[in-house]
Amino acid sequence: MAMTTDAERRGWTQNPEAVKEDILTVALSEFAARGFSGARVDTIASRTQTSKRMIYYYFGDKLGLYTRALEAAYLEVREGEASLDLDHLPPQEALARLVAFTFDHHRANPDFIRMVMIENIHNAENLAVSQVIRDLNVAAIDKLADICRRGQEAGVFRAALDPVALHWQISAASFFNVSNRPTFSAIFGSELFEEPAQEVIRQQTVEAILAIACKA
Amino acid sequence: MAMTTDAERRGWTQNPEAVKEDILTVALSEFAARGFSGARVDTIASRTQTSKRMIYYYFGDKLGLYTRALEAAYLEVREGEASLDLDHLPPQEALARLVAFTFDHHRANPDFIRMVMIENIHNAENLAVSQVIRDLNVAAIDKLADICRRGQEAGVFRAALDPVALHWQISAASFFNVSNRPTFSAIFGSELFEEPAQEVIRQQTVEAILAIACKA
């Protein structure tokens, strides 16, 4: 009610949620860029609107912060997937759309990919204990399982088709395309990751998956 | 020529090559396990027959050791590939064999896979400057390029087939199968990585690649 602005006041405005959000965003980008050991808590703090003190206040320690950043990455990506509605399409077309979407979605979320790479380097030890992530992922395969079921009922998909194995195939292409881009580019050049070639690869991937799913 | 054994002597026996080899082997396993920042020079030294002093004597610094370990990983893997001879097989079968071999070979070399993962996390900065690795990899695709050419000449492969893009597809499946095993297992269980399921996935991968390569 005084006419002093925030800047003029000696003190500050409390905003716990925004502070947590701020820290998490910065931490995610830093961990994704440098890995767990490579990331520096001081660097994260300096890129924040707040201080290192608050990181430890809200997240306990470096590992706690990392775990929450990992969960945040999964949450964001799974949110983006939720908008995809394939129920109205015939199974083959639904599958083709799902593959193409997954391919593009992974490309659009490189930080998520990098966090998963880092988790794999660490043998998924932190992912394994996160109930949040486990719940998210069990749901992630539902769409695909539904498509498989419909395709089998319609007689167009193989009877022995396993949704988890198919998910493995779709993930392999979509994930590798982002995760191994640096080494692949360094060896074979970057043309394969520019737009025209990416469309070819995406189409190849769709065809490959359909070849696995459909009856001969 | 005295009858004193090595153990009884105050001194030691010089063996530069063995010392370098010893350090490299330990370093490769340590870097593969913990990444560049995660690896500790002291830990590497302690697992060696020699001392930290020798690491700096022969490799300069931590990055120098890492680079040499990376090169050693590539050398070992490419050596294993050299034994594969497919020239006597018709193109389709040669391709099928190459895919199956690559799939198995990646599984058999998890430390190599992890080193490549780590390089990708670091944006392939160290791989990019290694002439040793570049030379190795240009040769790595020769076998596949030859199969492609033969298949196209025989009229069984698509005319637009690009060996690099096909190599991408083969690598995606073979690499992902090892690199993402920890997170994939943590979420969906480990059955997919046990022998029966691995054979299914390998066969699926062969079929998928053939579907991409062959005329409709």
Place this chain on the structure above:
DNA sequence: GGTAAAATGTACTAACTGGACCATTTGGCA
């Protein structure tokens, strides 16, 4: 307006870690 708990700022530290220093021994060779 008073009080206590939550939230924030500042400065510090103990331990770790990559790397360097100095001394000593080995082995090839004149």
Place this chain on the structure above:
DNA sequence: TGCCAAATGGTCCAGTTAGTACATTTTACC
């Protein structure tokens, strides 16, 4: 056999980094 460069051992150090102690301010509530 003596000499010198290569190889090795043992110890120490300076910079970094995760984490903490202590003080202060804000806010909710009565």
